[in-house]
Amino acid sequence: MVGPWKIVESLGTGNFGHAFKVEREGIFFTMKMAVRPAPELPKDTPEEALEERQVDGRMCHEGAILLANTSHPGLPHLREVGRWPHPVWGYLYIITDYVLGEPFQDWREHAQPTVAQFVDVFIEVVRVVEGLHAKGISIRDFKSEHVIVPEDHKPVVVDLGSAWLPGGSILTVGLAPGTPHMLPPECVAFIREGSWKQGARFDPGKAGDLYQLGIFLYEALTECWPFDPRLTKDELLVAIENVVPRPPHRINPEVPESLSRIAMKLLEKQPEDRYESAESLLKALWDANKERATTAWKVSLRLPPQGPAPVTQDEVEERRLLQQESERRAQEAQKEKEEELSREQALEEFSATIQELGAKAQAAEALEAEARAAAEKAARRKKRWRRIVLGAGSLLLLLTFWVAWQVWRTPVLPSPAASEKGSSLVSTISNSRPVRATAAWLCVTFSVGCTAAQVRPLPEDCPAEAVRSMEEMNLLNQGAYSVVIDINQPGKQQQEGIYWPGPIVSRVVKYSWTGPLPEGTLLYGQLWTEGLTKEGQEAVLGRYTEALLPDGRRVPVCFVLGDLTGLTIKNPGSKPREARLPREWSVLAVRRWP
Incomplete structure (x- = not known):
């Protein structure tokens, strides 16, 4: 018993859950239960990590999709979602109506349907997919095992655990869970490019569902898969991306060519070469269905006892032409992609040029404003000096008259001592306290002296408020973060930037290996660029004291540029007060300023 549900029999086991036939008050239902209970995670665990670490994440998706499509034909009716035995930490389960029928391949084996009967079933399956697509839902892992055929055909x-629901949380990084030999070619290209290693995600969407409908159709028509799942991983991925499979009517002569062409169009390598939508596929099936009155549509699709038909010379030539056409379209698609990339790069370069011109214009305006301020300051200083000179001249004139008066009224007496020892006038003046006071007054008044060099701040503990806010946000002990050092300097990641001493605003760039600070967070800080060395080379010191989060919150922080020393070695070509550094660099959260 699971609560009020009595388990009658097991219906199967997968990687994420078990399926049971259960009974309650004389009525049968289907129960799906996660393979492990919900883990005890902190309340502040990010949603992405929460979903990735819970095996019942797929079941949550399936329950949400079934609940949002309760009246949708062709989907099981959701009756209950719960956890057992504990309402919070127990095993997640969902209850749906029990579908009395067989998986598609078992039905095909036992019923031996004619071409017309099979197409009737396939059309109903496509209608289910079309209805989900109309609501923005992608199945992403569709296969024949997930289709149950009841007695009414x-x-x-069933099994929508890998489906994507608009507004739903993300299950995995990279590709959605799926079956390797059923991956669409565009998914294989995404794997080969390797961008998933930096946290990129890929959703094949509706075009991927149409491709997997093509595999379902191919398998039903031939009892074979387009690509053998027994191949090694590398061989399988190469085949999916490059090899055109044998057309179904070549493998099974009983297959009408109209259906064979539909299957091959669904399996096109480029998404844009497939049907535009499930609705377009239904139209193609409807057109082909006009042949159902012919003898070819009244025979079974079962393969002959001798197995697939042998390859003929005509087929060799046909496949060669198909392969050439497929490669041509792939080359055209690659060329278009490169041209689009070139256009994007040109647009980025144009935008960067505009930003650079704007920055230069701003710099010119700043220089002009600085020049005006300097001119005004010089004019004020000149005016002040003029007043000082006039005042000093007046005092000197008065002093001259006073000295003359004193000389005139004082009798001249001989001074042998003075003649023997020499005059002490110069010594007396140069050491007098009034002269020293006057010199000090001149230094203070007219800024006489040397300009002080830039001084590195001393190591000290970070403010308690900053440490507390970083602990609350789990920013400490999370390894390095990545930032664009100066948000006002345009350019690409691989380019250099030129940095001056003073305030700096940096922007956080999010990768899979960085900490919990969200993409776009701004860090406000200060750069010191002169008189610093690291490992015998000139270096820059950077400190950040405040973070502006994307949601508008401002929090105090303690971050340093580079490693725990807070120092970053300048790139070659740096000049005094112009430090060259990479445009993108790492920062660390610290408890104590180095």
């Missing part, structure tokens, strides 16, 4: 699609 109205198929039901």
Whole structure:
């Protein structure tokens, strides 16, 4: 018993859950239960990490999709979602109506349907997919095992755990969970490019669902898969991305060519070469269905006892032409992609040029304003000096008259001592206290002296408020973060920037290996660029004291540029007061300023 639900029999086990037939008050239902209970995670665990670490994340998705599509034909009706035995930490389970029928391949084996009967079932499956697509839902892991065919031949699609629901949380980084030999070619290209290692995600969307519908159709028509799942991983991925499979009517001569062409169009390598939508696919099936009165549509799709038909010379030539056409379209798609990338790069360079011109214009305006301020300051200083000179001249004139008066009224007496020892006038003047006071007054008044060099701040503990805010946000002990050092300098990641001493505003760039600070967070700080060395080379010191989060919150922080020393070695070509550094660099959260 699971609560009021009595387990009758097991219906199967997958990587994420078990399926049971259960009974309650004489009525049968289907129960799906996660393979492990919910883990005890901190309340502040990010949603992405929460979903990735919970095996019942897929079941949560399936329950949400079924609940949002309760009246949708071709989907099981959701009856209950719960946890057992504990309402919070127990195993997640969902209850749906029990579908009395067989998985598609078992039904095909037992019923031996004619071409017309199979197409009727396939059309109903496509209608289910079309209805989900109309609501923005992508299945992403569609296969024949997920199609149950009841006695009335109205198929039901089950297991939507990998589906994407608009507004739903993200299950995994990279690709959605799926079956390797059923991956669309665009997914294989995404794997080969390797951008998933930096946290990029790829969703094949509706085009991916149409490709997997093509695999379902191909398998039903031939009892084979387009690409053998027994191949090694590398061989399988190369085949999916490059090899055109044998057309179904070549493998099974009983297959009408119209259906074979539909299957091959669904399996096109480029998403844009497939049907535009599930609605377009339904139209193609409807057109082909006009042949159902012919003898070819009244025979079983079962393969002959001798197995797939041998390859003929005509087929070799046909496949060669198909392969050439596929490669041509792939080359055109790659060329278009490169041209689009070139256009984007040109646009970025143009934008960077505009920003650079704007920055230069701003710098010119700043220099002009600085020149005006300097001119005004010089004019004020000149005016002040003029007053000082006039005042000093007046005093000197008065002093001259006073000295003359004193000389005139004082009798001249001989001074042998003075003649023997020499005059002490110069010594007396140069050491007098009034002269020293006057010199000090001149230094203070007219800024006489040398300009002080830039001084590195001393190591000290970070403010308690900053440490407390970083602990609350779990920013400490999370390794390095990545930032664009100066948000006002345009350019690409690989380019250099030129930095001057003074205030700096940096922007956080989010990668899979960085800490919890969100993308776009601004860090406000200060750069010191002169008189600093690291490992015998000139260096820059950077400190950040405040963070502006994307949601508008400002919090005090303690971050340093580079490593725990807070120092970053300048790039070659740096000049005095012009430090060259990478445009993008790392920062660390610290408890004590180095």
